[in-house]
Amino acid sequence: MKEQPTYRPPRWAERLLEWYCRPELLEDLQGDLIEYFNRNVQEKGIRAARLVFVVDVIKFFRPYTVKQPKISHPMHNLTVLRNYFKSAARSLGKNKLFSTINILGMAISMSVGLLLIAFVADLKHFDAFHAGYDRIYRVINTWREPGEEPGQFASTSILAGKRIRESAPGIEEAVIINRGFNRDLSVEGKKLPIKGLWASENFFRVFSFELLSGNPETALKTPYSIVLSETAARKLFNSADATGKTVDIDTTRYTVTGVVRDPPRNSHIQFEMLGSLITMDNRMQAAQDKHWLSWTNMWNNYVYLLLPEQGDPEAVQRQLQVIADQENKPGDKVTIDMHLQPLSKVVIGPSLSNELGFHIQELLILVLTGLAFVVIVSACFNYTNLSVARALRRSREVGIRKVVGASRGQVFLQFLVESVLIATLAVVFGYLMFLVIRPGFLGIDAHFSDHVTLRPALQTYLYFVLLAVGVGILAGIFPALFFSRIDPVKVIKDISQLKLFRHVNVRKVLITFQFALSICFMVAVGIGYKQYSYSLNFDLGFNTHNILNINMQGNSPELLKREVGELPEVTGISASMMIPSVGETYSATVKYQDPMDSTYLYFNNVDENYIPLHEHELIAGRNFRPAVADSTDDREIIVNEKTLQRFGLGSPLEAVGKELAIEGEKVQIIGVIRDFHHGKLDEPIRYFAFRRNPEQLRYLNLQIASADMPATVSRLQAAWKKIDAVHPFEARFYDEEIQRAYAELSAIIKIIGFLAFLAISIASLGLLGMVVFTTETRLKEISIRKVLGATEGRLIFLLSRGFLYLLIAAGAVAIPLTWLLFDRVLFADIVYRAPIGFIELFSGALAVIGIALLAISSQTIRVARANPAETLGRE
Amino acid sequence: MKGTNLGEFEELVMLTIAALTTEAYSVAICDTLEKHAGRKVRLGVVHAVLNRLESKGYIKSTLGEPTNERGGKRKRFYLLTNTGKSALVRAREVREQLWNIIPDFVFKGLIG
Numbered sequence: 001m002k003e004q005p006t007y008r009p010p011r012w013a014e015r016l017l018e019w020y021c022r023p024e025l026l027e028d029l030q031g032d033l034i035e036y037f038n039r040n041v042q043e044k045g046i047r048a049a050r051l052v053f054v055v056d057v058i059k060f061f062r063p064y065t066v067k068q069p070k071i072s073h074p075m076h077n078l079t080v081l082r083n084y085f086k087s088a089a090r091s092l093g094k095n096k097l098f099s100t101i102n103i104l105g106m107a108i109s110m111s112v113g114l115l116l117i118a119f120v121a122d123l124k125h126f127d128a129f130h131a132g133y134d135r136i137y138r139v140i141n142t143w144r145e146p147g148e149e150p151g152q153f154a155s156t157s158i159l160a161g162k163r164i165r166e167s168a169p170g171i172e173e174a175v176i177i178n179r180g181f182n183r184d185l186s187v188e189g190k191k192l193p194i195k196g197l198w199a200s201e202n203f204f205r206v207f208s209f210e211l212l213s214g215n216p217e218t219a220l221k222t223p224y225s226i227v228l229s230e231t232a233a234r235k236l237f238n239s240a241d242a243t244g245k246t247v248d249i250d251t252t253r254y255t256v257t258g259v260v261r262d263p264p265r266n267s268h269i270q271f272e273m274l275g276s277l278i279t280m281d282n283r284m285q286a287a288q289d290k291h292w293l294s295w296t297n298m299w300n301n302y303v304y305l306l307l308p309e310q311g312d313p314e315a316v317q318r319q320l321q322v323i324a325d326q327e328n329k330p331g332d333k334v335t336i337d338m339h340l341q342p343l344s345k346v347v348i349g350p351s352l353s354n355e356l357g358f359h360i361q362e363l364l365i366l367v368l369t370g371l372a373f374v375v376i377v378s379a380c381f382n383y384t385n386l387s388v389a390r391a392l393r394r395s396r397e398v399g400i401r402k403v404v405g406a407s408r409g410q411v412f413l414q415f416l417v418e419s420v421l422i423a424t425l426a427v428v429f430g431y432l433m434f435l436v437i438r439p440g441f442l443g444i445d446a447h448f449s450d451h452v453t454l455r456p457a458l459q460t461y462l463y464f465v466l467l468a469v470g471v472g473i474l475a476g477i478f479p480a481l482f483f484s485r486i487d488p489v490k491v492i493k494d495i496s497q498l499k500l501f502r503h504v505n506v507r508k509v510l511i512t513f514q515f516a517l518s519i520c521f522m523v524a525v526g527i528g529y530k531q532y533s534y535s536l537n538f539d540l541g542f543n544t545h546n547i548l549n550i551n552m553q554g555n556s557p558e559l560l561k562r563e564v565g566e567l568p569e570v571t572g573i574s575a576s577m578m579i580p581s582v583g584e585t586y587s588a589t590v591k592y593q594d595p596m597d598s599t600y601l602y603f604n605n606v607d608e609n610y611i612p613l614h615e616h617e618l619i620a621g622r623n624f625r626p627a628v629a630d631s632t633d634d635r636e637i638i639v640n641e642k643t644l645q646r647f648g649l650g651s652p653l654e655a656v657g658k659e660l661a662i663e664g665e666k667v668q669i670i671g672v673i674r675d676f677h678h679g680k681l682d683e684p685i686r687y688f689a690f691r692r693n694p695e696q697l698r699y700l701n702l703q704i705a706s707a708d709m710p711a712t713v714s715r716l717q718a719a720w721k722k723i724d725a726v727h728p729f730e731a732r733f734y735d736e737e738i739q740r741a742y743a744e745l746s747a748i749i750k751i752i753g754f755l756a757f758l759a760i761s762i763a764s765l766g767l768l769g770m771v772v773f774t775t776e777t778r779l780k781e782i783s784i785r786k787v788l789g790a791t792e793g794r795l796i797f798l799l800s801r802g803f804l805y806l807l808i809a810a811g812a813v814a815i816p817l818t819w820l821l822f823d824r825v826l827f828a829d830i831v832y833r834a835p836i837g838f839i840e841l842f843s844g845a846l847a848v849i850g851i852a853l854l855a856i857s858s859q860t861i862r863v864a865r866a867n868p869a870e871t872l873g874r875e
Numbered sequence: 876m877k878g879t880n881l882g883e884f885e886e887l888v889m890l891t892i893a894a895l896t897t898e899a900y901s902v903a904i905c906d907t908l909e910k911h912a913g914r915k916v917r918l919g920v921v922h923a924v925l926n927r928l929e930s931k932g933y934i935k936s937t938l939g940e941p942t943n944e945r946g947g948k949r950k951r952f953y954l955l956t957n958t959g960k961s962a963l964v965r966a967r968e969v970r971e972q973l974w975n976i977i978p979d980f981v982f983k984g985l986i987g
Binding site: 031032034 | 901
């Protein structure tokens, strides 16, 4: 009486045995182990039996049981490989349509991959030219205050830099940079604006900027020293040989102590000149400026550390914490923490405020990589889909190969070689496409091409090849597995036994995925564009049309006003400190009666013409009065409604005349203005005020009524030239300024739009291939149906029906998903959002489905119209 | 004559094969050895020895018919080859000759 062996040993252990054991020993050994297993199940129970089985399988791994690795002759391998190439080439040539679809689809997707690789390679090369690249760290700050999100800043305080230099061991150098050194330099009556940085004397010990002349050790040591870039030197002196000469800034004389080669494009630190920081330091300390060395003055300064070889960043980090703990006094509202950031993380890194130079968010790279990957995978699906669909035709070849003696591994390798070959062909076409789309990508952002060339280095080409091989393997692995599993006996005897249609569902899922992806992209473009145009056309609560903002660049407002006011097209002139609604903000703390209750008041300094010119609605009180000559009375303030609510100032009429304290100074409310959007639309309306401080006006706002804007602008330019010959005319229409404020959104829409185009192309190509295949295999069926009386329309529907369901399924998945993504994640933080409507959600999807239908019908109509006599007659 | 020498365990395995006649397959050999030699015999050891003996040409093997036991795997039955038989006989002769020249008193009292 034997019990039926209902228990099985662990499957994986059996597989392991099958894998390593010589085939001639395998069967009886397996049998022995199973016999013992069954015995052990009876005697010791299932768990112990399994354990013994596994242990035995491992113990049987002995020299005499293990397969010898096959060592075949290298020439033989070469012959086999050549045969793979040959059959791959033949198979390519035999199915021109499928090959075209595969290569084209892969090429399209890979062009994006190449672009991304070239982009990341460019970014990774940033700053790498510094000799101490691996040892340079930047000190970044975290600003914390109660009730606010902590702010991450790339900048730090001068004090932090000085403290680190004095009291932190384990650091070779600490260089301090201040970015406020954009001045007009005059040489022998010639005056030029030059952009520069203040830098401490050890600048050249940390950074490997090449000095053409001058001593790197002493160039920035003494006050009133300047190091010019080569270009700046040529502009000022008509030669790079400027060391030892002098330049004047306002009334101060500086000595040129060196000329440095222009910072390379791939440096995040860019400058036309460097001034010795000690100049600034002495001046500020002489003026007893408390702000200069204040712990919280961390907006304009950067500290870079050079650690010694084998330096310990963590020890330095601890030192930074010690310094911060000393400087953050108990009872301070604001605390600042310092952290080290390696130089390699400066350009591609976390999002920080106050970046010194070019910066790309790490997250953006990740998202782009993700999207590119998805597009590439989508193209791989085409290959997989079409290969498996065509298995019927190629399985005989595989059968014969196997009968002749090909092993599973060899067939597997053959198909992988084939797909890698196709991917390699595709990468060549992809490279051409990359060359075509490169200028477009560089043009997405105006400043992009200043930093990024997208010209691949030799090493980058290696990554291109790797991409091709990777894509080839990704696309080919499933077909290769499929074909290598084919049982030759079955295929040769009766091909219909092939379990082809087991994979039908997989193929359907892949197609649905591709179209869902396309629809996602399209809907994203729709929603994004709606938000973009919504932002541009949003009623901000004041007028922005036909207003030209001129950056006065330090010139006298009165002089400029007089000059431009003479043009008849200029119908109104006002002046302001900044341009609201485009992302720029100025704020100050404000209190009412309770000295403990303060908040931030956002403000703009304006003149008396600003409010009427921008058509702001004054709901109570009065506007500023025209300034009396020599009066700098800035005690008057016009606030918005939000501010009244914040401090409980009552109705607008009641509020007029009440007093607030801004930064401790009393100001009087003389008017109340209707709330308007002074920030970008992703922020709510906050407490806002107009102040008047004629000292701080930086822009002229011109109301222009002109039929020929370009002519007017060039006439304004001529007027500007009369007053300021040094600085170029800088003016922009308000609406254009707003457009620039949302340029990021527009860039993202362009990228997503491009990806949408790619995804649709790839999906449609794949669909076309599948339709061709299906219609071809059903040619006979269709002909017989036709003979029996089916109408053309009926046949087209019959052939298209399956695909239609897939498209609808794709839409049903993609539309809600994209909507959720935008509603809950991407646009969740934007306060003023365009409502996502029916049109945005469905027009994109319909367009995709329309294109897909076109692909389907192009084939089905052809087949449905075919003469059945011809098809059937061929037999 | 290197290679014709039999190890002790090899000899035991071959004797077991001979004793089991046509039913000598790995698990049965293990069981029988365990019963008669009174010691724990590992399958892995027996398997290795069988493999070695076969490569020396002392035994030969054939696969039996598949059955429902053993997960449908066939058994490998072992038989002694003529070389194997003669090796066993020679081994026994060597021993007997040696036994014969041992004076009786050596084992006096042990063998009764």
